[in-house]
Amino acid sequence: EPEVTQTPSHQVTQMGQEVILRCVPISNHLYFYWYRQILGQKVEFLVSFYNNEISEKSEIFDDQFSVERPDGSNFTLKIRSTKLEDSAMYFCASSETSPAGSQYFGPGTRLLVL
Amino acid sequence: QKEVEQNSGPLSVPEGAIASLNCTYSDRGSQSFFWYRQYSGKSPELIMFIYSNGDKEDGRFTAQLNKASQYVSLLIRDSQPSDSATYLCAVNGGDSNYQLIWGAGTKLIIKP
Numbered sequence: 034e035p036e037v038t039q040t041p042s043h044q045v046t047q048m049g050q051e052v053i054l055r056c057v058p059i060s061n062h063l064y065f066y067w068y069r070q071i072l073g074q075k076v077e078f079l080v081s082f083y084n085n086e087i088s089e090k091s092e093i094f095d096d097q098f099s100v101e102r103p104d105g106s107n108f109t110l111k112i113r114s115t116k117l118e119d120s121a122m123y124f125c126a127s128s129e130t131s132p133a134g135s136q137y138f139g140p141g142t143r144l145l146v147l
Numbered sequence: 148q149k150e151v152e153q154n155s156g157p158l159s160v161p162e163g164a165i166a167s168l169n170c171t172y173s174d175r176g177s178q179s180f181f182w183y184r185q186y187s188g189k190s191p192e193l194i195m196f197i198y199s200n201g202d203k204e205d206g207r208f209t210a211q212l213n214k215a216s217q218y219v220s221l222l223i224r225d226s227q228p229s230d231s232a233t234y235l236c237a238v239n240g241g242d243s244n245y246q247l248i249w250g251a252g253t254k255l256i257i258k259p
Contacts, residue, residue: 064245074251076191076235081245089245124190133179133239136247138190 035059037139039125045145046115054110054142056125065108066126066136067100069093076124082108115146149174151238153250162259166223170236170250173217179239180212182221184232185252191235195221226257 038057046052058065067079080090082100097113108127112119122143126136150173160166168182179198183191197203197210197219209222219238223230233252240246 066245068247076237076247076249078246078248083245091246122190133245135181135193135196137193138183141190 035061037125037127037137039123039139039142041142042140043143043145045147048117048146049114052112052115052144054112054123054125054144056108056110056139057106058108058125058127059129059137060106062127062129062137064088064128064131064134064136065102066128067110068124068126068138069121070124070141071121079110112144115144117146120144120146149240149248151236151248151250153234153236153253155251156254157256158253159256159258160226162226162228162257164226166226166230166255166257168221168223168234168236168253168255170219170221170238171217172219172236172238172248174238174240174248175214175217176242177238177240180210180219181237181247182208182210182219183235183237184230185235186232191237194234223255228257228259231255231257 040055065082070076080094081088099111122141124141125139128134128136152171182195185191195210197212203210207224211220235252236250237247
């Protein structure tokens, strides 16, 4: 069964450093998303991406965040200058044809900023 | 502020019984409703989706939607210990096709 994959599974970084989180969405899916979940809290939407551009972003997704689809398979989230409060699980998701359709999640990257 | 509300639980149900999980949402324009299961330390796993008023059944799971009351529920029949997890309700924003708004989840414990 096709699945979303994410790398790395864990990332530890120093405050102020840049990190890149990588995702490979399900191959025939057209809509891609990043979410985060701080430990013990709700899942929060960050950004959606369709047709090689951001389709929607939340207030969390400020100038320190960026997304890219550098090739036909990868979808990345870059955090330029990490802060302590960026420590969270970051989930990539994808959906097939409709943006309001079912979103399938990857296993997540646990980011710890020290 | 669009909200999705769930009782945090824990909800304790005997094995073999029916577990009933509830969710309310604030945005009347919401069109798509999802139930995800999340085991501790894992990612959300899609269980059910529902778009129309009424019931939708898939195996042991039934999703129920009442748009007039802004209420969506998930029933799990013949509950198994492996159903023990946190169940997340997610709703698409009425003015947004892309963003899912999430409840905090209900922790379900199935007692053998």
